[in-house]
Amino acid sequence: MPAVQETIEQVSAIDVDKYKYGFFTEIESELSPKGLNEDIVRYISAKKNEPEWLTEWRLEAFRRWQTMAEPTWARVDYPPIDFQDLHYYAAPKKTPGPKSLDEVDPELLRTYEKLGIPLREQELLAGVEGAAQPRVAVDAVFDSVSVVTTFKKELAKHGVIFCSISEAVREHPELVKKYLGSVVPTTDNYYATLNSAVFSDGSFVYIPKGVRCPMELSTYFRINEKNTGQFERTLIIADEGSYVSYLEGCTAPSRDENQLHAAVVELVALDDAEIKYSTVQNWYPGDAEGKGGIYNFVTKRGDCRGRNSKISWTQVETGSAITWKYPSCILRGDNSRGEFYSIAISNGKQQVDSGTKMIHLGKNTTSKIISKGIAAGKSDNTYRGLVQIGRKATGARNFTNCDSLLIGNKCGAHTVPYIESKNASAVVEHEATTSKISDDQMFYCLSRGLGEEEAIALIVNGFVRDVLQQLPMEFMVETQKLIGISLEGSVG
Amino acid sequence: MTDTMGTTTVLRTPAEEALLKRYPAEKASLPGAPAVADLRDGAFAAFEKAGLPHRRVEAWKYTDLRANLRTIAAPAGPPDHERVRALPPAVPGDGARRLVVANGRLVPELSDLGGLEEGVTIGSLAEALTHADAEVLAALRPIPEAADNIALSVNTAFMTDGVVVRVADDVALARPIEITHVIDGETAAATAVRNVFLIGNGASATLIETTEATYAAAHQTNIVSVVTLGDEAQVDHIRLQLDPLEAVSLTTLTVEIGAKARFETFNAALGAALARAQVYARFNGAGSTGAFRGATLLSGRRHADTTLVVTHDAEGCESRELYKAVIDDEAKSVFQGRINVPAHAQKTDARMMTASLLLSEGAEAYAKPELEIFADDVQCGHGATCGALDDDLLFYMLARGIPKSEAEKLLIIAYLGEAIDEVHNEAVRDMLIHRIEDWLEKRVG
Numbered sequence: 001m002p003a004v005q006e007t008i009e010q011v012s013a014i015d016v017d018k019y020k021y022g023f024f025t026e027i028e029s030e031l032s033p034k035g036l037n038e039d040i041v042r043y044i045s046a047k048k049n050e051p052e053w054l055t056e057w058r059l060e061a062f063r064r065w066q067t068m069a070e071p072t073w074a075r076v077d078y079p080p081i082d083f084q085d086l087h088y089y090a091a092p093k094k095t096p097g098p099k100s101l102d103e104v105d106p107e108l109l110r111t112y113e114k115l116g117i118p119l120r121e122q123e124l125l126a127g128v129e130g131a132a133q134p135r136v137a138v139d140a141v142f143d144s145v146s147v148v149t150t151f152k153k154e155l156a157k158h159g160v161i162f163c164s165i166s167e168a169v170r171e172h173p174e175l176v177k178k179y180l181g182s183v184v185p186t187t188d189n190y191y192a193t194l195n196s197a198v199f200s201d202g203s204f205v206y207i208p209k210g211v212r213c214p215m216e217l218s219t220y221f222r223i224n225e226k227n228t229g230q231f232e233r234t235l236i237i238a239d240e241g242s243y244v245s246y247l248e249g250c251t252a253p254s255r256d257e258n259q260l261h262a263a264v265v266e267l268v269a270l271d272d273a274e275i276k277y278s279t280v281q282n283w284y285p286g287d288a289e290g291k292g293g294i295y296n297f298v299t300k301r302g303d304c305r306g307r308n309s310k311i312s313w314t315q316v317e318t319g320s321a322i323t324w325k326y327p328s329c330i331l332r333g334d335n336s337r338g339e340f341y342s343i344a345i346s347n348g349k350q351q352v353d354s355g356t357k358m359i360h361l362g363k364n365t366t367s368k369i370i371s372k373g374i375a376a377g378k379s380d381n382t383y384r385g386l387v388q389i390g391r392k393a394t395g396a397r398n399f400t401n402c403d404s405l406l407i408g409n410k411c412g413a414h415t416v417p418y419i420e421s422k423n424a425s426a427v428v429e430h431e432a433t434t435s436k437i438s439d440d441q442m443f444y445c446l447s448r449g450l451g452e453e454e455a456i457a458l459i460v461n462g463f464v465r466d467v468l469q470q471l472p473m474e475f476m477v478e479t480q481k482l483i484g485i486s487l488e489g490s491v492g
Numbered sequence: 493m494t495d496t497m498g499t500t501t502v503l504r505t506p507a508e509e510a511l512l513k514r515y516p517a518e519k520a521s522l523p524g525a526p527a528v529a530d531l532r533d534g535a536f537a538a539f540e541k542a543g544l545p546h547r548r549v550e551a552w553k554y555t556d557l558r559a560n561l562r563t564i565a566a567p568a569g570p571p572d573h574e575r576v577r578a579l580p581p582a583v584p585g586d587g588a589r590r591l592v593v594a595n596g597r598l599v600p601e602l603s604d605l606g607g608l609e610e611g612v613t614i615g616s617l618a619e620a621l622t623h624a625d626a627e628v629l630a631a632l633r634p635i636p637e638a639a640d641n642i643a644l645s646v647n648t649a650f651m652t653d654g655v656v657v658r659v660a661d662d663v664a665l666a667r668p669i670e671i672t673h674v675i676d677g678e679t680a681a682a683t684a685v686r687n688v689f690l691i692g693n694g695a696s697a698t699l700i701e702t703t704e705a706t707y708a709a710a711h712q713t714n715i716v717s718v719v720t721l722g723d724e725a726q727v728d729h730i731r732l733q734l735d736p737l738e739a740v741s742l743t744t745l746t747v748e749i750g751a752k753a754r755f756e757t758f759n760a761a762l763g764a765a766l767a768r769a770q771v772y773a774r775f776n777g778a779g780s781t782g783a784f785r786g787a788t789l790l791s792g793r794r795h796a797d798t799t800l801v802v803t804h805d806a807e808g809c810e811s812r813e814l815y816k817a818v819i820d821d822e823a824k825s826v827f828q829g830r831i832n833v834p835a836h837a838q839k840t841d842a843r844m845m846t847a848s849l850l851l852s853e854g855a856e857a858y859a860k861p862e863l864e865i866f867a868d869d870v871q872c873g874h875g876a877t878c879g880a881l882d883d884d885l886l887f888y889m890l891a892r893g894i895p896k897s898e899a900e901k902l903l904i905i906a907y908l909g910e911a912i913d914e915v916h917n918e919a920v921r922d923m924l925i926h927r928i929e930d931w932l933e934k935r936v937g
Contacts, residue, residue, distance in 0.1 A: 406868035409838070411868075417859075417861060419860070421858075422856045423850075424850035424853060425879075425880055429875075429876075431874070434871075435871055435872070
């Protein structure tokens with residue numbers, strides 16, 4: 001896209017609404033009755049034709065959830081959520097698991113087109129936007145169901161299973177049964193337990209032994225219906241010696257009321273396997289006054305179960321009214337490696353409480369945490385992280401760096417790291433800084449003719465470069481644009 | 493992440509039961525005018541409601557007082573003056589004016605109260621409480637950072653005595669004031685002491701506090717010191733915690749700092765089975781500097797906690813925090829530090845650093861250095877490290893013919909030296925180095 005066009009589009013976007021994914025698709029949906037009880041849990045399970053064991057699994061989680069209390073330790077503030085005032089299942093009516101793209105409701109396809117998500121394989125194969133464009137397989141989740149998964153056939157040639165989790169329950173029950181809930185147990189925490197009871201759809205990935213997944217896999221989550229919560233469940237298993245890079249994107253319509261999104265993501269890396277998980281979280285953040293927006297209460301955890309395995313989380317958080325999210329790594333296998341790269345940008349009245357947990361259990365395990373928080377407007381941005389070195393984690397190594405940048409003096413940046421070491425040979429290092437954009441840097445940019453907002457975007461891009469470099473190429477470009485958008489209006 | 497909501501439990505531990513019984517029984521004999529009694533009642537009600545803090549209370553996450561405090565020792569009886577007098581000075585050669593608080597009461601006979609400099613008054617807290625001294629009563633109200641601190645509440649409810657030191661404006665104290673807290677007695681005893689230091693505008697003082705005992709017993713001390721600094725005042729505060737290795741030591745320092753003032757504190761945690769040193773400081777005036785440092789030496793199964801909250805409530809203040817721990821055997825070290833910078837505290841410059849050195853397989857270190865920042869024009873940072881002695885450094889020394897134990901000793905002293913070297917008082921510095929050397933000797937032997 002030529003630069004001029006881009007500028008015009010950006011400027012016109014500011015006038016109306018900075019959030020360009022805020023539209024709503026008129027589509028007939030099937031909704032579960034409002035509220036949550038055992039019947040609703042059974043309803044969801046029945047909708048998905050689930051086997052008996054999974055229904056029971058859900059019910060057990062639901063019973064457990066009823067005994068739990070909502071966590072209040074995070075530095076976020078919101079009115080109490082009425083969990084009975086939600087539809088726990090919403091599905092577009094006309095798509096009971098279409099076999100091919102032609103059967104998908106054209107309204108849905110137009111939605112994804114508008115969001116810029118490529119669902120047509122041939123378009124990508126033709127390489128319309130330049131020959132070097134990499135191919136990405138997409139699983140599109142719309143409210144509570146997966147509408148389509150692309151490139152399935154080609155992936156199957158390599159033995160890679162990439163489908164919605166509902167399909168996996170039907171087609172690969174042995175894998176689901178073995179791994180579901182093995183990283184995030186149903187008893188884990190309030191929202192994970194809720195998710196276990198009512199999860200609707202999400203992606204399932206299995207990479208067989210020794211396979212390097214031939215393309216990037218991605219899931220695109222869209223909340224459309226109002227008064228619904230989205231509870232997706234993603235499970236990725238990388239068998240011995242395999243590699244996969246997985247991307248996740250999400251958007252929602254702009255609405256005045258808050259919507260709940262409580263997902264669970266489980267990653268399992270066996271011996272010598274590597275999983276790279278990247279997220280660009282762009283849920284509707286609410287308006288400037290803090291009205292509306294998504295409550296993003298997510299449990300993401302990776303288990304480096306095998307020797308020499310590696311899990312890397314990269315996240316760019318620009319959306320959501322409230323983010324409560326701590327992608328973690330359990331470094332169980334000897335020599336396993338965990339990484340966490342994060343950019344969290346908050347503006348308006350957004351509240352972010354995010355970070356990671358690195359649990360070192362195996363010998364010579366290493367972890368690296370790079371977190372960049374940027375707070376503007378009246379937002380609050382908290383990094384909360386745990387580095388835990390177990391008694392047997394001889395030779396473990398951690399490096400943590402979290403920097404915060406404040407733009408304006410009505411926002412807050414907080415750092416709450418927890419460091420727990422039980423092994424003398426482990427080395428843990430943590431450093432954090434908080435500062436504002438230096439006057440020298442601003443002056444330098446302004447004197448070279450950049451506008452104030454442009455200058456901030458440029459400096460901020462430099463500030464987050466360490467993390468951006470970890471993102472797959474197509475995300476990097478989008479993220480750089482996103483950072484520009486999120487910070488507009490933060491000056492003055 | 494599991495749910496960490498602090499829910500109130502109805503079940504009381506034996507220690508809680510004991511404290512609940514003790515207060516109504518002792519209330520009448522505790523010193524103070526009616527206003528003080530109200531203050532005590534309020535503080536005790538706070539304890540009654542919350543009980544002893546446990547790991548679900550975020551500020552006590554790593555030091556579970558409810559689980560670790562099994563019994564409450566009886567209140568300390570009158571001390572034997574001769575035994576207390578025979579105790580060698582904790583800091584030889586510091587030339588300090590020594591005030592002795594034995595078994596929770598200021599003992600004038602053992603204290604050096606003669607020839608006070610003009611503008612300095614020293615009195616007992618019990619007396620000030622009885623007369624409802626307005627200035628002292630004001631100083632007893634906890635600063636916001638420590639408002640819900642149970643250790644402080646228990647101290648307020650049970651405090652028997654302590655020292656009140658006033659230094660008038662522009663008076664510079666030549667000699668340090670040293671407060672020796674002693675527990676005398678062969679059986680475990682409990683004390684609750686409150687000291688108040690009111691340092692006027694432009695005044696300067698060095699305050700040394702030590703905690704010791706005549707016998708090794710599982711004493712329980714709860715000592716709170718309140719320091720207020722006027723504008724342009726300068727105070728060096730040093731606390732040497734030398735309690736017996738069986739003891740429980742709770743110390744709290746609350747500080748309010750005026751404008752353009754300088755405050756430094758150093759905490760040496762060398763004794764006690766369970767120790768928690770709390771520091772709550774506020775910068776109330778612009779352009780002040782503060783330094784908060786400490787060294788912890790741990791062996792056996794001991795547990796030491798340093799909890800620090802520094803609030804920059806004024807513009808342009810600078811603070812430096814440096815805490816170092818050496819942990820051997822199966823000991824546990826905890827550091828919790830938080831720097832608060834509200835939106836109006838622009839130009840704040842704060843640096844917090846904590847380091848833990850683990851010397852054995854079973855040693856554990858916990859650190860939680862926090863920043864809470866609402867002002868944009870600030871420079872704030874924190875760092876935390878945790879690990880064993882550097883193999884390269886050891887190798888370098890071994891290769892030069894230095895025996896391993898000697899090399900380790902040199903490295904540990906150098907490591908702690910970074911914090912100790914900043915103590916202005918030379919006698920304290922020397923004493924600390926000696927104590928560390930002793931500790932290291934014992935460790936090797």
